[in-house]
Amino acid sequence: MQAEKLETQIEKVKSQLLKLGEMRPGSLSRQYSACQKPGCKCVDPITPQKHGPFYQLSYSHRGKSTTQFVRPQFVPQVRKQLAAYKKFRALTQKWVALALELSKLKLEEARSAVSQHPRTR
Numbered sequence: 848m849q850a851e852k853l854e855t856q857i858e859k860v861k862s863q864l865l866k867l868g869e870m871r872p873g874s875l876s877r878q879y880s881a882c883q884k885p886g887c888k889c890v891d892p893i894t895p896q897k898h899g900p901f902y903q904l905s906y907s908h909r910g911k912s913t914t915q916f917v918r919p920q921f922v923p924q925v926r927k928q929l930a931a932y933k934k935f936r937a938l939t940q941k942w943v944a945l946a947l948e949l950s951k952l953k954l955e956e957a958r959s960a961v962s963q964h965p966r967t968r
């Protein structure tokens with residue numbers, strides 16, 4: 848691929864990054880639980896109904912992993928933030944891939960320029 852094309856793609860990645868909204872890392876899981884208290888619906892012998900759903904958000908930051916509960920009304924917002932973070936990661940990885948290719952290309956160009964004109968060094 849040509850250097851110009853790579854540069855254009857990098858610019859595109861940058862502008863997509865600028866458009867990202869709120870984000871946060873992590874994954875959301877839905878859980879149900881049984882409190883086991885006698886007489887509670889969760890331990891009903893015929894039709895036990897567990898408590899929940901509870902939404903748990905897990906993430907790690909700076910090597911430390913954390914889990915926290917998320918209230919159901921915040922779940923849609925958190926899902927959006929998680930999706931934005933995934934997009935952020937994908938875009939930065941794409942940027943790195945393009946940057947590596949561009950760097951390689953430029954080094955090769957420089958090398959071939961030198962070998963074509965060995966006395967101009």
Ligand SMILES: [Zn+2]
Nearest residue numbers: 882883887889
């Ligand atoms: Zn219960």
